[in-house]
Amino acid sequence: MAKKHKAWIHVGMPGVGDVLEPALAHHHVALRELGIASAAHSTAESFRAAVEMTRSHKDWSLKRSDVEGQWTRLVRRAEKSRSDLVFSQPLLAGATLDQIALLIDALAGYQVHVVVTTGHEDDATTLGRWSTAVRKTERLHLLETDGLDDAGVWKAFGKLVGFGTASLGLGDVARPAPAVDSLPEALRELDRLARRNASLEIRLEELDRKRRKLKKKLREVA
Template sequence: MARRDVHTVVLHVGLPKSGTTYLQRSLEANAVALGDRGVLHPRGRAGGDDPVFRAALDLRGNHKAWGRRRADVDGAWDQVCSLARAHVGTTVISHELLAAASRRQVVAATTMLKDLDLHVVVTARDLARQLVAEWQEGVKHGRAVPFAEYQQRVARGEDALGRHFHAAQDLPDVLARWGHGLPPDRVHVVVAEPEGADPSRLWARFAQAVGFDPDGYPPAAPDALNPSLGVAEIDLLRRVNTALDGRLRQPAYGRLVKHRLAHTVLSPSASPRPRLPLPLHDDLVPVAERWVKEIQKAGYAVHGDLEHLVPVPPRETVPHPDHVTPETRDTEVDVAATAIAALLLDLEAAEARAEERDEKRRSWKKRAKKLRVRLAELTD
């Protein structure tokens, strides 16, 4: 269990799509019990922005892409670090947006934690799953690019999309950036099990890296995993994004499209989940094998089997992520996408009008209160 006589900080910086949401929800589910044992996981009030999310935006400087103002996040990283410095025990700061931080941003982040017992944890899984999952997550955040184009742009690494993938998913590079200046045994690689395995194994390995015994701290339910969409549903969502044409911005897009439409409406569907096409496995295997050798050479603390980072070709033929049946390409899909886009825009406008009405009511209440006070003064 975490030592109570030291200030330990564990930075869990990603990788994105490696089970980070599941681990964060497991930490939240055990927040009280872990807190009694000296493990702090900063979290916000219900309905408000997660303080670590705001801290990550503050550090990365990408708040505009998430629909936040600079004033909304300014100083958030310092605030989280101040909590860690004041806490005697272990503080776990976890967010996948941190993975793509530049070297300059990493230095800024770790400077605030100087002189503490600092550890970095990076969760990872095989590159084949990561490539498809990152593409799908991009669609959930408004992109409409098909997988074939996405894969080619990642392979070239020349534009913003390709560079972002490498910044967030190049495992040795992420480890080198975040582990710079740290002893290798303070840089932890937590390897996820192959697809279909019990996710509680990931929780157990993560707990080991953080420094507590997972026994007595049950992980979140499997449905806490970030849900995946089927091939047909991703195709529909790409069409919705095309119809929206950038008119629905963050944070409204995330609230209405990612969470309500994708996760609530489309996720329970039964269409086949996208898998990496078989020919691409041959390209990724040597990359993953090189990564394994680099991690072993660096001497990082490894939790799990590094061989699970090497993609294993599927035993059966799988459809290309861009392939959908003819039925999903008929006119009805186009009409549905356009209708959904219009409904989403109407909903956002309705919410904005409701907020405007609420603001007017608050303003009138303040004015009425002042008038009552003034009237009382005049009649006194």
């Protein structure tokens, strides 16, 4: 039997390790050359998939059709590379057991590993729920982030997954809104605003698609 590729799912926590999501998307081409398939090629893609899985589209003023099937599409695209898959999105930290099971269903061909970054009071709760996603306890990883800057978190994550980050700099990677650890409410609000920006990007993509469709119709009429 052929050895299964690994699927590394980073799920925590909002405000901690947020650099991983944009870094993976920004470097998806370079990562592919290193044998790692970033499921998302943009933060809009990863956000859309997480919203679909957590059934939170209404919270972000999106329609169900805006996100329907996004996670499966990302997984299927990554499968074509025949390599390990990696995905990061903070919204997944709040996924329910049923939502986690649904997300894992699409990864039937992979050996699933879950990575949770530390830094919040509910680390244990998140770890408990996401432990159901892995078949063996050694595939549930707690990534310590205390004392690490973005580059340190990125390097530690790369070491865990199996890729070096020396040539994958963060200089051109768009950062999410900064978190304020001592003010939980402020942290959640900053995260909400960052994700709101991503939802607006999705809506702009839809408007652009409609514009191109209308332009095509006008050419046909002419």
